Amino acid sequence: MQIGIDKLSFATTPFYLDMVELAQERGVDPNKYLIGIGQEKQAVVPPTQDAVTLGAAAALKLMTPELKKRISTVLVATESGVDNSKATAIYIKRLLGLPKFTRVVELKEACYAATAGVMMAKGLVAMDPQSAILVIGTDIARYGINTPGEVTQGAGAVAMTITANPRLLELDQVSVAASDDIMDFWRPLYSENAMVEGKYSTQIYIDFFLQTFRRYQEMTGRRLADFDALLFHLPFTKMGKKALDALLGDCNDVNSRRLRSALTASQLYCRQVGNLYTGSLYLSLLSFLQNGQASAGQRLGLFSYGSGAEGEFYSGVLKPGFANQLNDVSVDLASRQQVTVDEYEKMFDSQLGLTESDVSFETSKDPSPFLLSGQVGHQRQYQVNK
Numbered sequence: 001m002q003i004g005i006d007k008l009s010f011a012t013t014p015f016y017l018d019m020v021e022l023a024q025e026r027g028v029d030p031n032k033y034l035i036g037i038g039q040e041k042q043a044v045v046p047p048t049q050d051a052v053t054l055g056a057a058a059a060l061k062l063m064t065p066e067l068k069k070r071i072s073t074v075l076v077a078t079e080s081g082v083d084n085s086k087a088t089a090i091y092i093k094r095l096l097g098l099p100k101f102t103r104v105v106e107l108k109e110a111c112y113a114a115t116a117g118v119m120m121a122k123g124l125v126a127m128d129p130q131s132a133i134l135v136i137g138t139d140i141a142r143y144g145i146n147t148p149g150e151v152t153q154g155a156g157a158v159a160m161t162i163t164a165n166p167r168l169l170e171l172d173q174v175s176v177a178a179s180d181d182i183m184d185f186w187r188p189l190y191s192e193n194a195m196v197e198g199k200y201s202t203q204i205y206i207d208f209f210l211q212t213f214r215r216y217q218e219m220t221g222r223r224l225a226d227f228d229a230l231l232f233h234l235p236f237t238k239m240g241k242k243a244l245d246a247l248l249g250d251c252n253d254v255n256s257r258r259l260r261s262a263l264t265a266s267q268l269y270c271r272q273v274g275n276l277y278t279g280s281l282y283l284s285l286l287s288f289l290q291n292g293q294a295s296a297g298q299r300l301g302l303f304s305y306g307s308g309a310e311g312e313f314y315s316g317v318l319k320p321g322f323a324n325q326l327n328d329v330s331v332d333l334a335s336r337q338q339v340t341v342d343e344y345e346k347m348f349d350s351q352l353g354l355t356e357s358d359v360s361f362e363t364s365k366d367p368s369p370f371l372l373s374g375q376v377g378h379q380r381q382y383q384v385n386k
């Protein structure tokens with residue numbers, strides 16, 4: 001039975017910050033951010049958005065009345081969860097109006113967890129081929145104002161359905177996962193911002209990529225010539241270049257040129273949004289499909305990485321008509337409003353965060369489909385934007 005991704009969509013916040021303006025404000029050469037890190041714009045999060053509203057917004061873009069009836073399970077991957085007990089997926093399911101008889105759960109292992117969702121969904125579809133599994137990766141990447149990680153912040157969500165006879169990407173049988181207890185990035189329960197050993201994390205990422213890819217090659221016999229693109233989790237776009245360079249070295253043959261050109265296409269959306277954490281790899285996929293030389297029958301390799309650490313390399317084959325199964329990300333990005341560094345800092349500091357108090361947010365300036373309007377009696381208040 002063919003199983004894979006049937007539809008894929010993306011949502012982000014309505015605001016962005018220009019990285020040249022941030023560099024000037026921080027007294028940094030803008031080329032460090034634009035070239036050294038590889039980021040141009042960064043999604044800025046108003047207090048009215050969180051992992052729930054972003055995840056629901058991404059899923060809304062692929063929803064149809066027929067699909068609502070077919071979804072048996074909602075798997076929401078996030079490291080920006082809003083409750084230590086209650087799953088983000090419950091709120092999202094309610095906002096989407098999915099039926100009562102739906103299984104929901106939240107998954108966590110840093111930026112890797114959406115891929116765990118894809119793999120689990122594959123198993124669920126194998127047991128019930130009529131069903132569709134909704135997998136969402138939704139996050140807000142926060143490192144803190146004036147920290148080295150600030151330029152690699154971002155926010156957004158991807159949503160995808162995993163089904164039998166997929167119309168976008170048929171997944172190959174072999175995938176290679178690996179894990180190790182490593183402190184390269186983490187977020188203690190008392191902190192709203194991530195802790196990161198950035199350069200150590202970069203090295204671990206590359207090690208996991210090379211190890212999982214080589215094992216995949218041993219298991220399948222596939223070589224670089226068998227891939228039309230290698231797609232990466234992108235905490236910042238330079239990370240993808242570092243990983244591909246570690247594999248290709250100085251090689252400039254036809255395979256290397258094809259893979260480098262595909263990487264450039266896959267980095268375009270991340271460059272405009274920043275790190276999505278769980279959704280990042282799948283935004284790279286969307287970016288390649290909408291900006292690269294993608295065509296039906298191509299085999300794509302996907303490398304998922306989550307600090308802590310876990311990595312997985314897997315692959316799939318593009319289906320005819322795949323372009324009709326995506327939302328047009330460039331339209332979303334073009335409709336965003338630019339904010340100043342001062343406005344970004346104010347929004348950064350006005351998130352609901354860890355407060356115990358009742359809070360009410362001004363919602364009229366946020367055009368997103370779902371809103372967090374505040375907190376009452378320790379309960380987050382969500383609403384559909386009419």
Ligand code: COA
Nearest residue numbers: 029031032035036037148149152185196198199201235307
């Ligand atoms: N023009 C062009 N490039 C420049 C430059 C300039 N004026 N100034 C610096 N650079 C380059 C550096 O040479 C370096 O390139 P390299 O990485 O290829 O060597 C790059 O810009 C970054 O500079 P560096 O001084 O190393 O950056 P930093 O100490 O500020 O840290 C990160 C950068 C990415 C490590 C930091 O932002 C971070 O930790 N981010 C979080 C990463 C993360 O999320 N990891 C976990 C998930 S996988």
